Amino acid sequence: MKSIFLLVFLLCFAFQSIAQVSLPERYHTYAEIIAELDSLQIVYPDYVFVDSIGVTKTDSIPIWAVKLSDNAAIDEDEAAVLYVGQCHAEEVLGVEITMYMINEILNHMYQNPYAIWLSELEIWFIPTINPEGLQVVMDDWDISFRKTKRDNNYNGIFDFEPGPGDDIDGVDPNRNYSYNWVHGDTLYDQGGEERYDYYRGPYPFSEGGTTAIKELAEEQNFLYSINWHSSRTGNFSEKVFYSWEWDGVKRPPDFDYNKIIGETVAGLIETEDGTGYYEPSPSRGRKGNAQDWFYAKHGTVQLLIECGTENLQPNAALVDDTCERCKLGAYWLMNRALGYQTDASLLTGHITDAGTGLPIVAEVYIDDHDVIYLEPRRSDEIYGRYWRLLSPGTYSVTYRKKGYKDTTLTNVTINNSGWTIKNIALEPLQEITVTGSIHNNGSPI
Ligand SMILES: [Zn+2]
Structure with a gap:
């Protein structure tokens, strides 16, 4: 009897230890994302189109996109926007923001502006382009994992180190786009120092998620887009990046346009402490990232938004609070695309x-x-x-x-x-x- 009590005690202790590193239930697992999208498609078959747009390279996990629009299954002659929830595995807030927006738009589908968006736009969401990385985080293997699971050393084992960085395997999906990919980090720098956490991959679009995005972008000609991130160090938290300003002077010809979009979106998202708004900034990195590729290849104004603070995986109440604040910037892009209650140009x-x-x-x-x-x-x-x-x-x-x-x-x-x-x-x-x-x-x- 005594040993049973001891066993129960040890089991409780073990679960508690796991619970301390687990993410709150509020966060979607990969399976929960799919189940929710599928059920929405059943409830709203004319307005929800769920599509597998690719698979991850290492585990062959399908990457799911969902389009909200009237006649959702048809590619209509309408302006398109894209919201990407997550590419860096640990940055799970973006998954929640996209799922939140999907639900809110459908729950209000007969009210404006939601009805107008559904009628006149094709609204694409990809909750995660890195489901294999998401699983590493959600299964508590390493809640600070960043990359995909590519087997960089070809040993047939997923080599990772719990805690930020030092993961031998994996590619940084936001260094894997072709535009300026060449300037991204290699596995080893010239001094032989390992730079695993920002590894650009063996070639551009080597990863399933980035390939899926590339193919969808070629089909859709998105006007506007957001790529949600969160800043581990907190140095870039609550900022909105637009393309681009290199070396302090090199700007693209549409810089002024991109700047207005970045500034307006930033000005609509209040900071977590309520003292101000997100800070707009031109992007200065030149390393195979998504937003510069979208602009250079397709003319899409894509914003990289670092949502939340260095508290990357906050509690459920703060998740909802972050979604409520961030959605306002994201929603404005749809009004902007249509010139609905705002400028169009x-x-x-x-x-x-x-x-x-x-x-x-x-x-x-x-x-x-x-x-x-x-x-x-x-x-x-x-x-x-x-x-x-x-x-x-x-x-x-x-x-x-x-x-x-x-x-x-x-x-x-x-x-x-x-x-x-x-x-x-x-x-x-x-x-x-x-x-x-x-x-x-x-x-x-
Ligand atoms: Zn990120």
């Missing part, structure tokens, strides 16, 4: 073949805004729809595609009051055949 329209009337993929070129280090901005394949986020002003816009005559519109006026819409039909060039022969010193070659 963008150029959009459809590009078609003047002969067939069918949509075409064509470049939308704007002097001083299209520079060599940015990908040309193009219309999409399905609808020929293009989007350009532009500050108010007057622009000269050239629409062009190989095999078509260029069309230039001068004096296109963009203003804050709403979308500027220009639909363009490009004239196909006449096909001609050129024949002849080529000679060198009288002999054909």
Whole structure:
């Protein structure tokens, strides 16, 4: 009998020890995320579309995205926004913010602005792009794990060290995008010092999560996006980063636009201590991160928001409080995309073949805004729809595609009051055949 009491005591003690390092129940496990998304899709089949957009590289765990929109299963001709909850494993607050937003939008679907967003936008959420890292955290293996589980030393074992850093395996998903990936951290620096925690991966998009994002972004042409993070050191807590300012001077051509978006979102999110608001800042790192890639490749204004404080995994009440405050910045982006109760300031329209009337993929070129280090901005394949986020002003816009005559519109006026819409039909060039022969010193070659 005595030994049973001892056993019970030891078991209680063991559970208590585990409970001390566990995250509160409030946090979603991977299984709970899927179960909740699936049940929402059953309740709201017309408004919720759940889709697996890839798998993790090491454990082959599906990465789930959910789209909220009317006719959710169809890719409609609507502006799209993207909210990514988590890429760094320990930064679990972002998972909660995305799940919170999903539930709140659906719970209020007949009220404005929620109804307008669902009707006119395609709202994408990815609660986690790093489910294998999330499991390391939620299963209490290491609640301060950061990366994916890539087997860097090929020993067939997941090598990690509980506590921040020093994890031999894994890739930092926010160093794994192709844009400036080359400047990211290698496994070892030149002195042989290990830099595991920020390892960029063996090649760009080596990880399942980043590949999934890349493919979704190529399909969707997102206007605005947020990537939620939290700052372990607290040095970057409660900040909103936009693209970019390198070496204190190097700014992209849309810097002023990105800045307004970053500043407005930051100004809507109150700090945890209630003394002020989140601080906007241009991003200064140049190491394969998501937000610079989104802007450079797709013209998407993606903000990296470091939510919460250095208390990365706060209690349930503080989770809800953080979601309540952060959602206000996130929601404003949807109003901004539509110009609903706020400024819009963008150029959009459809590009078609003047002969067939069918949509075409064509470049939308704007002097001083299209520079060599940015990908040309193009219309999409399905609808020929293009989007350009532009500050108010007057622009000269050239629409062009190989095999078509260029069309230039001068004096296109963009203003804050709403979308500027220009639909363009490009004239196909006449096909001609050129024949002849080529000679060198009288002999054909
Ligand atoms: Zn992070």
